[in-house]
Amino acid sequence: MREYRVLSPTAILGYGFPEASFRSGLAREPHLIAVDAGSTDPGPYYLGAGISFTDRAAVKRDLELIIEAGLTKNIPVVIGTAGGCGAEPHLMWNLEIIQELAREKGWQFPLGVIHAELTKEQVLQAFRKGKISPLYPAPALTEEEIISAEHIVGQMGPEPVMDVLSRGARVILAGRAYDPAVFSAPAILEGYPRGLAIHMGKILECGAIAATPGSGSDCLMGTLKEDCFIVEPLNPARRCTPTSVAAHTLYEKTNPYLLPGPGGMLDLHSATFTQVNERAVMVAGSRFVPGETYAVKLEGAKRVGFRTVAIAGCRDPIMIAQIDSIIEAVRERVEDNFKRNGFNYYLHFNIYGKNGVMGKLEPLKEIHSHELGIIIEAVAETQEIANTICSFARSTMLHYGYPGRIATAGNLAFPYSPSDFKAGAVYHFNLYHLMEVENPLSLFPREILTAGEGLSCQR
Known part of the structure; x- marks a missing residue:
């Protein structure tokens, strides 16, 4: 039976990983190295301000190891939600690091870049056509909220990644992406079941957090087959159990059986979690149910003011x-x-x-x-x-x-002098809505550059 092996080095690009774990994963000859680079967990500031919540030097360290391994072993590398939030400033920030590494290391390779920031006019047109609906508990959208947003991104599904891969990119840098998309897209392109591929991506996207003891700074390997997938940590100090893997399946979800995403729903009513050896778990029964329409989640942030804080103690x-x-x-x-x-x-x-x-x-x-x-x-x-x-x-x-x-x-009692800290601009998420699209590629412009030639990427 054929299989597709995916190496997830870390929960978020820049969080790091032990080189020994990474080498262990490479020894298993993965077909793909994929990593999520962002999250909404740190709040709206980073999307609104257009800056990364991850440190540049830490991101560069991870990218050097990951891309070098991919190029040396001819393994595609896919990075999702570039720069932490995946808007245009974040994508350019992450692209600059890759180009800098390419110049320093003498690399040249086809680099796919997928944009995810939407213009306000795009969103306004969809709103006026009734194509945008709130994602609970978000309120109904207004034109004023769209106009006030500093940045608006669409959360791409696997299709844009599949498109760029099919055009020969060796490394793909994607803007805001559905977390499992970068892990599942190549396998879906190879004809593996979409439900199993996306569910495996859901487990892999946080690295070894799905193991016990869990860690967002360690590697996890996923092996996808026609009727199941197997996940296993690459650090001998960790192990996956049915409980740890099932628990991560529920991570950040309101319904334990139905997990919505771009284009449809992951149905886990028949999913099973089985210990196959001391450290690995097999998952079967995951199904993908296409939606009646294809919907993309929008995320936007607007500035609402400026913050000052004071820290004190009382005894x-x-x-x-x-x-x-x-x-x-x-x-x-x-x-x-x-x-x-x-x-x-x-x-x-x-x-x-x-x-x-x-x-x-x-x-x-x-x-x-x-x-x-x-x-x-x-x-x-x-x-x-x-x-x-x-x-x-x-x-x-x-x-x-x-x-x-x-x-x-x-x-x-004040631990610091000065006692008051000027924290600067404050942002709120003001778009957390679904946007219907006829084509899952339409919102995400794609291009292929040659990394190492000093090219910049503009929309």
């Missing part, structure tokens, strides 16, 4: 016992002080040691903390207003006179 048990009422009193004092200015701002207090992680969802209402960590956050339409609100809230809390107060020198 006074009298203050800790009254922290909620003190916060409300500080809010009221800030509001009263600036009411004549008409400032539009957001003031938030994150209290670690009480409910700093879960906020209102925290089930433990009574705390016994001997100290609290306090983060004061102000967001406003300008950096200057955010600075003013944060500074005044911080000084008010520092000297606030609460019932039973004994010490008068100050209520807070």
Whole structure:
């Protein structure tokens, strides 16, 4: 029975991997090296600002090892969601690193580049034709939200990658991509079942996180067959189990059986997870069910203001016992002080040691903390207003006179000087919607360059 082997070096390009694990994977003669380079997990800032959340030197290190192995062993290399978010600035950033490596190493190879940033006009036209719908729990879209977005990307499926591969690219750098797409596209092109290929890609996209002990900085090997696939970590300190692999299948999903993606749904009602040896798990029964229409997920981010934060600690048990009422009193004092200015701002207090992680969802209402960590956050339409609100809230809390107060020198301890940090622009995701398309290739312009010739890539 034929098989297709895919090496996933790491959860996200730039997170690193042990060279010993990578060499072990190469010894198994993979047909593909694929890696996801991004995520929405770090929040909207990086998409809105057009910068990567991964470090350049770390990304360059990973790419050097991965591309060198691919070229030496004639293995295609596919990179998805370039630069962390996959918009045009992120794609160019990642492309520059590859071109820099090619010049330094003397490489020349066909490099496929797939763009994923959409123009506002493209999105507006689709919106006006009724082709865009909210992806729960996103609200209904408006033209104002589309226009206000700094960057809008479409999440490509496997088809653009398949197209560029079929045209001879040795390395493919893709903009925003459905995570399993870069792992599954070559196998689908080879005629393997789409459901199994996508499900295997879902497991491989986070590297060895699907193993136990899990790690996002280690390698995982996937072997796809006609009726199943097998996943196995390449570090002998790790092993896959049915529980670890099934758990990762559910990762970031609201329904354990139906996993939506570009063009359809992964149906796992009949999926089975079987231990085949001490370290490997076989998965069978995964099916892909095409949708009535092909939909691409849109992601967009807009700037909503500027942020200033102050970090402090409190160890006074009298203050800790009254922290909620003190916060409300500080809010009221800030509001009263600036009411004549008409400032539009957001003031938030994150209290670690009480409910700093879960906020209102925290089930433990009574705390016994001997100290609290306090983060004061102000967001406003300008950096200057955010600075003013944060500074005044911080000084008010520092000297606030609460019932039973004994010490008068100050209520807070500041670990840093200056105490306030100007965090700059703040972004929100404002597009998280589905866009119907007639052709899965239509939103994603593709080109093939010769890496090492100093070419730049423009739309």
